[in-house]
Amino acid sequence: MEDLLGSILNKMTKPPSLDEQQRKATRKQAENLIERQNEERALLRNFQKKMQTKIADFMLDNALEKVTLPPMNRIQRSIIHEIAETAGLSAFSFGEEDIDRHVVVYKKEFTPCQEELSAYRRGLEWKPKLVEEESTPEVDQLPSSKSESAAVAHYSTKYDRLFGNEQVKEATKVTQINRKYGFVSSENKKDQRSIEQTLDDIRAKKRQKKDVTNQV
Numbered sequence: 001m002e003d004l005l006g007s008i009l010n011k012m013t014k015p016p017s018l019d020e021q022q023r024k025a026t027r028k029q030a031e032n033l034i035e036r037q038n039e040e041r042a043l044l045r046n047f048q049k050k051m052q053t054k055i056a057d058f059m060l061d062n063a064l065e066k067v068t069l070p071p072m073n074r075i076q077r078s079i080i081h082e083i084a085e086t087a088g089l090s091a092f093s094f095g096e097e098d099i100d101r102h103v104v105v106y107k108k109e110f111t112p113c114q115e116e117l118s119a120y121r122r123g124l125e126w127k128p129k130l131v132e133e134e135s136t137p138e139v140d141q142l143p144s145s146k147s148e149s150a151a152v153a154h155y156s157t158k159y160d161r162l163f164g165n166e167q168v169k170e171a172t173k174v175t176q177i178n179r180k181y182g183f184v185s186s187e188n189k190k191d192q193r194s195i196e197q198t199l200d201d202i203r204a205k206k207r208q209k210k211d212v213t214n215q216v
Contacts, residue, residue, distance in 0.1 A: 048079050055083055055105060065110040071095065071102045080105070094120050 051069075058067045069080060077093055080103045084091035090111040095101040104120075106112065112120070119126045 044075065044079065047076060048083070051080055051083055055087060055089070058105065059087065059089070059107070064107075066104055066106045069103045069105070071100050077101070077103050092117060092120075 054069075055067070058064055072080075074097075081091050081093075084103075084105050088108060090106040090108060091103055092106075092112075093101060093103050112126075116126045116128070
């Protein structure tokens with residue numbers, strides 16, 4: 001009885017055995033997978049050597065600023081970027097994935113600016129002159145002498161009736177704009193009195209204040 005039970009349990013716990021044909025098929029699949037992986041590695045190594053030679057020739061050619069490579073897959077592009085970084089170059093990818101995605105390698109001194117890269121990534125042509133014109137700020141122009149003369153004439157006409165023609169002319173002369181010192185004429189800032197006149201005015205004010213105090 002125990003032998004029978006042990007035999008049943010052993011049959012239940014052991015996995016079903018594969019026949020010889022199935023084992024050969026599984027082994028063959030594994031061998032084919034390893035073979036394909038080795039072939040892909042060999043292709044990538046050859047591609048790397050080819051690109052290293054191409055980029056080395058590009059670096060030695062002083063007439064070239066950049067080199068545009070044909071469309072390639074993501075793994076190949078990553079190899080290009082690694083080669084460029086090691087060589088001290090700049091590399092950027094442009095185009096749509098699985099359609100025309102490619103890499104352009106630049107010499108460091110010819111690396112494009114952000115505006116140029118943005119244009120290329122949108123599939124646009126780079127036009128630096130147009131960008132400079134759009135980015136040039138407008139310069140505010142100072143009022144012309146003609147407009148200043150018109151303002152003075154308007155000022156004279158407005159107050160001529162109130163103060164008389166001669167007084168307006170004198171006021172206009174004094175309040176002319178002096179751009180070297182600001183908008184207030186230097187003549188208006190000066191005290192025209194002499195020292196003696198100033199001292200006399202101060203004494204007169206003190207006497208006037210004293211008389212008012214005594215009256216109170």
